[in-house]
Amino acid sequence: MRDTDGLRAGPASQQGMRRSNLALVLGVIARAPRSRAEVAAETGLTRAAVSSLAEELIAAGLLVEEGPAAPSGKVGRPGTALGLNPEGPGGLGAEIGVEHLGACVVDLRGEVRSWRRQEIRNRDRRPAAVMADLAELLRRATAEARLRPAGLALAVPGLVGDGGGVLQRAANLGWRDVSLAAELRLALRATGAEALAELPVEADNEANLGGLAELWLGGGPDHFLHVSAEAGVGGAIVVGGRLLRGARGYAGELGHVPVHPDGPACACGARGCLEQYAGEAAVLRAAGLEGIRGDWVAMLAERAEAGDEEVRAALAGAGEALGTAAAGAVNLLDPAEVVLGGGYAQLAPWLLPAMRAELAARVTVRPWSGERLRVSRLGRRGPLLGAAVGVVRAIVADPGRLEG
Amino acid sequence: MRDTDGLRAGPASQQGMRRSNLALVLGVIARAPRSRAEVAAETGLTRAAVSSLAEELIAAGLLVEEGPAAPSGKVGRPGTALGLNPEGPGGLGAEIGVEHLGACVVDLRGEVRSWRRQEIRNRDRRPAAVMADLAELLRRATAEARLRPAGLALAVPGLVGDGGGVLQRAANLGWRDVSLAAELRLALRATGAEALAELPVEADNEANLGGLAELWLGGGPDHFLHVSAEAGVGGAIVVGGRLLRGARGYAGELGHVPVHPDGPACACGARGCLEQYAGEAAVLRAAGLEGIRGDWVAMLAERAEAGDEEVRAALAGAGEALGTAAAGAVNLLDPAEVVLGGGYAQLAPWLLPAMRAELAARVTVRPWSGERLRVSRLGRRGPLLGAAVGVVRAIVADPGRLEG
Structure with missing residues (x-):
């Protein structure tokens, strides 16, 4: 016996269908590069629909043509394989630990493009001072990765409220009620990283992000x-x-x-x-x-x-x-x-x-x-990886959000 | 930050849309009777679509016209309210306890139409003997309710495998590897309840069903x-x-x-x-x-x-x-x-x-x-209520399944 939900948010609509089909196509290709024909076969969409959706995803910088697809054994010319664009939007991860700071950029495929860790005792330091060091680390990691991040996610050793922006309490840092996103944006502006300060910022507990990293990469x-x-x-x-x-x-x-x-x-x-x-x-x-x-x-x-x-x-x-x-x-x-x-x-x-x-x-x-x-x-790399990879997974799960 | 699923089972289709819109309409009305216009306003479906879906649900015996809807304050004649059909398909619940048996029928609205409990020491009795008593109880409860059940769900004090039909182990009954559905069908046939023996049977652990009853009715x-x-x-x-x-x-x-x-x-x-x-x-x-x-x-x-x-x-x-x-x-x-x-x-x-x-x-x-x-x-009534109500909730969640 399975328990079931009777209700959905609303009726199926044309716009909602296109948005969810964009995600469907991108999700299939995210698992492994595929030709348009293979995507059509796997999703049940028509080839015309797949081509149109793929054009939109290529234009958005999310997909690239990777050259001929592997021969399928079928008669005819193999199609061009589509893959996630490694130069497309990336994910920027940040970590505040009790004894360290971390910054990392991953590309759309989840490959690490830069990784920085700094040992520093943050216990009982003021949030603004820690954020200044973190902003500098993020600026450097982003410059090194040569990728435009689509979002920033921050791992913290404490409890983050449901909105994702406020740290309620981090006993080991001695912090309470810290507006993480606001503080980090201020610090990024002060270090001249205006573009990073414009990114959507989300924060989460390090144990949650470590668990998600294990789910996604373990x-x-x-x-x-x-x-x-x-x-x-x-x-x-x-x-x-x-x-x-x-x-x-x-x-x-x-x-x-x-x-x-x-x-x-x-x-x-x-x-x-x-x-x-x-x-x-x-x-x-x-x-x-x-x-x-x-x-x-x-x-x-x-x-x-x-x-x-x-x-x-x-x-x-x-x-x-x-x-x-x-x-x-x-x-x-x-x-x-x-x-x-x-x-x-x-x-x-x-x-x-x-x-x-x-x-x-x-x-x-x-x-x-x-x-x-x-x-x-993954060991201790988990929380920072989880932060960065979460950003690109959110794009793959709903590419329509980038158009907003 | 929210973790996300990138993949769905397949593309949105016309048939799938109609089936899910049937569930949408039925689900809205299940919460409280409503006119067609109110359903349209709440779901975002057109009034023509709602009318067509409602006709299908009325024909299937799931909805009834309940008389004039409450005045809406708007100009014009109030529509007829649609409600779940109390004489439509019902849910048949059964329970095997260590010291009792139970049978219960609920209507599509979840109202109890018959309730039978029999004190009997089942510990170390053979499954066939217990099932014979249970079948008799189910036959009487169904006759009393004067409702055609659409399915039968059984609560047991033990571990049921993923398929839902086999009891792996019930230490307090002394049972192991019992094919619950098959045994119960045999007993129902032996007691002359042929129609009940044709029902889909599902079984679950009593604690699970007690928890679900609390969710649905608590x-x-x-x-x-x-x-x-x-x-x-x-x-x-x-x-x-x-x-x-x-x-x-x-x-x-x-x-x-x-x-x-x-x-x-x-x-x-x-x-x-x-x-x-x-x-x-x-x-x-x-x-x-x-x-x-x-x-x-x-x-x-x-x-x-x-x-x-x-x-x-x-x-x-x-x-x-x-x-x-x-x-x-x-x-x-x-x-x-x-x-x-x-x-x-x-x-x-x-x-x-x-x-x-x-x-x-x-x-x-x-x-x-x-x-x-x-x-x-709900106390000790939970598992049996959960069994019976689960059957009708599954119908409301996906009325398309009755057409199969």
Whole structure:
């Protein structure tokens, strides 16, 4: 039995049909270059309709002729293959981390054309100062990519309101109620990047963007729980190819799922949250490295690699807690996979054994096999990739929006 | 930022447009009776198109003329209001519980036209014997309703495969790999209900159907976690008006979310699952009533009402565990509400205080207010109502399917 929606927004219209057929054609070609005839066969549109739609997409700079299509085995001259235009509109991604800034440009095909990361301690800096540094990084990344971005998306370690422009709270930055889009535009203008300041700006939580990057680039199924270490413990739930955002955009707070209800007090006010076992501060404390600064993930990986038993035990403890929380989430959500991403990907060799054991012990009503816990190959690049790729995917999903 | 789908199944077609416009018109009228002019205004379709679509829906027995529409304040004669036909095709619901059977018929408007419940201990009975009793109940309920059902949906206390026809496992019945549709059709034929045996049959887990009933009839938001006591602890997650089923249809297993990872051993093989604190056996044990037979929910409610301190303490303990597990789910899913349904609805006065306290203590990163934990008014009627109403909702969502 399937639940169903009875209502749509309105009747089908000619204009709506053309707009959705533009997206249909572009979407088919986005999966792999194809001749007009192949597009017609795959979509069910007439060849005349495909030709007309393709002309419009070429004129908009979204498609290019790529030369002869692969021989189809059929009689006749093979058509010219159409592909996404690598010099068409691109996506500009930006990231504000607690200890770094990032900027990246991808082309319409999702290929990275420039990538910049700057280590800098942003904790407790004023938003305007951070934005000034970020604007400069974005200006450079865009100049290097030689591509006109169609939009800018920003990953932040905090909670972004439904509108996408206001950061409600980022505890690890010490920020609250920051108008991200407005602040970033001011900084871009101040650095002389007028064109970038005119772009549509959207912002999202880094864990959400990391989860979306995994969906789009990770090569796995479209139904998974993504667990990442950023400033805190990040979670993203992808269901049927869509990010589950929750009623008010707060979904994915795996870090505050109770692991031991009577455990240590958490900064959130509760006790025994996952963050108290697998968050940065908790793991460093367990490893006897409390208060150490710098790149904690790289440092722990290096020490564990070198055989440091205290660090290995601390990571095993974190893995056990991650496994307990993940088991609860798997029982609730039945994802096809649990994906270990962000900083955890780099620490996976020492987290995985305990995590696997917990999942195996606690997901028993339904079959669960160990290989369904997987390590992301994107790791800490996820949020920035997700930001930039999201911009170009939105164009491919609805090329009509560019005409607006 | 919103994630987007780039692809649709195929191009928009004339036939597809008519079918979806039939659904559009029927869906608008399903919300409240309306004149043809009002339907045209609301849908954006022309009045001629609405008239033609309405004629088709009247001919199919789905719509009726209800007499003059309410005066619109505009000049001219008010049109005739169209409404769903209460004598049109209905929905037949069936339920197999561990201690009862149920049958129910609803009309196209979702009104209950007959309701039958039979207390009977089904645990460890053979499926064929249970189906024989159920078929007889269905035959009587349908005769009483004097309505021709368009489909039959069956609620079961176990796991139903994706196809909807095979029960994979129902631990509390002692059943495994039962072809529900085939068995039920055989039993219906044996009881002389040939017409019912010809109906399309779908089956689903009782917790899923209870959650859908809450969505359709509960009057709350379309984003919630539904927690119910049936044979075990049932969970259903509704996101944006859709039941979250998981990658393989196993989502919602709240009963096996770990509450105290080192707690008592659970029948599932893990330790400290919610079911070990809030399931039937656990609550009866905590109340000193282990092994008592009959309607445990009614019995506990009666004793708690009478002031039995042991029962009240057992229910408070269950409420605390329910609150801990629900808090984890809220942090993960950000539902608009947590709804206490099924047998828990009847026990709510003694469960709620501890549950509210746990939620308040553990959902702190985001604002959570006590009234977002709500008691379902459907209670134990949910799964059977969900089964029957689902049948008629599927007709309203796509009336074209009846033409097949």
